[in-house]
Structures are given as structure tokens and as C-alpha cells.
Amino acid sequence: MNTRDIAGLFKEKGLKATPQRIAVYSFLLQNHIHPDVDTVYRSMKKDNPSFSKTTVYNCLQALADCGLLIPVRIDSDKIRYDADTDFHGHFRCEKCGRIFDFKCSEEKATGIDGFKINHKDVYYSGICNCCK
Amino acid sequence: MNTRDIAGLFKEKGLKATPQRIAVYSFLLQNHIHPDVDTVYRSMKKDNPSFSKTTVYNCLQALADCGLLIPVRIDSDKIRYDADTDFHGHFRCEKCGRIFDFKCSEEKATGIDGFKINHKDVYYSGICNCCK
DNA sequence: TTCATTGCAAAAGTTTTGCACGTGC
């Protein structure tokens, strides 16, 4: 997905296509590492030293609000972000800290009948194959 | 579950049965509200004004580390805690902020074959019946 | 031109740390 495509996608969602937003979204699209705010910030800073952390907060929030990013809260403190918005689970390795995507079916819930479900998250944690 | 039972349970887990830990755990057992650190702190403070927030952090962490409490990270920033350690899902109402427990089956995951899974969390969010 | 967004600095809020004192075992 190139810059022009991203700009078009932003327009669809009613977001102004600022270079900062495009850079943040591109990074997320290209690096499936589920980065947190600081990781995104340090990556942006490399190419553009004037990049502000406030802007990273703003961009990630704006992109999450319009559904282009999924916030992943599997880590104890920080929020991570994922540009893959199709339903899938996240596995966190307790040793190396990496997040792995996995496929899973959406399960039936009982006890919240009639509730309006807007979002579903499935988080597993344990030890990945590399760390075993 | 009375104080003596809790003390025994702590001993099993290798935890010293301090009054603070017992008070925190009792509160969680009796109030299924998935409280966060500050909610626990304010409740403890009522009965014992010398109760420190550091102690709340310590107690909750110790209890979670030995498996007596499940950390619930469904809220954007703060960690909540649940004394019900049987597998179940959590639903968060985006309007009133309350957390509801629900039953769900543990689903099959594909893509993380061979990984050692220590913990599973299922989080849903949306609007509860009261808020619709 | 206009208004949302950016970037800086300061503020607010949360969690951790250091350490003396107290207490369960």
C-alpha cells in the first residue's frame, strides 16, 4: 500500500492525510510487531527528528478511533497496536515478550444475552516455541 | 470464606498471612466488581486509615503471582482484579464501565502449535442491557 | 483562508523504589 492509497483511505474515514499519520500507519502496515507508543515514536524519530511523542499518541488514537488500528492490551502496562483488523487472537510470550497472531473461531458467549457486542479480543500468554 | 480459611489458603501458596493481604483478598472475594488498584485502596482506607497504596500494589501483585487473582486488562489504562479464577470471559460496557462475567468455551487456536499456553483471556466490549 | 493537527513544554497522574520500622512465623 503506497502513500497515495493510504491518503485515499484516510479521506474515506474523514481523516486529514498528514505526513505524520501516513508515516505512523505505514510503519504499522509494514511491521507486524504490534508496537507500543514508544516503539513507534523511536522509529518515527529516526527519519524525522522533529516528530513529537504527542503526535504519536494523537495519530495512534485517531487511527484506532476510526477502526484502522486495533489496540492490543495484552501487555501489562502499555497499549500495542495492530494494523490487521480482521478478527484473530494474540499470543504473548512471557519470556521474549513478542506477540504472535493466531486464528481462532469467535465463540458463543452465555450470560450476556442481548448485550450489544462491539469488539472481541482473545489473548493467550505462555511460552513460544523459540523460548521453550 | 472466613479469615482462618484465607490464612490457610495463603500458607498453601507460601504467602505470609498479613492482615492487609487478608483484607484485600476478602474484599475481592466479596465484591465481584473487578476493582482496580485505587478502588481497592479507597475501600481498605475506610476501615484502616494507615493502609498504604504501596501495600495495595504489593498485595494485589502477590495474590496475582500465586494465582489467587486474575488480572483483567480490559480497561484502557488500569488493571482490574478478579478473585474468580475459573475460566470465563469479561464484557466491558463502554457506557457505564462495568465489567460483566460471561461463560464461553475455550476455543481451538491455530498458528501457535506447540506453544505452551499458560493463560487465556477473552474480552468483549460494547453496550450492556441497562445502558441500551 | 480556515480549522484541524503538530510540536514543545508543563502538568497531571500512576507506578516504582529506597529505606526505616513493624510483624508473622
Next chain:
DNA sequence: GCACGTGCAAAACTTTTGCAATGAA
């Protein structure tokens, strides 16, 4: 008695806010 736990204060860290300047539409 000893080692661990508590409680206070300070430090560290994260996130939010205020505001002037910038730039996308």
C-alpha cells in the same frame, strides 16, 4: 530472631493538556 511485609516519601515514568505555529483541504 529473622526475614519478609508495610508505610511513607521521593523518584521515575507515562499520558494528558495548553497553546502558538504550521499546513492540508
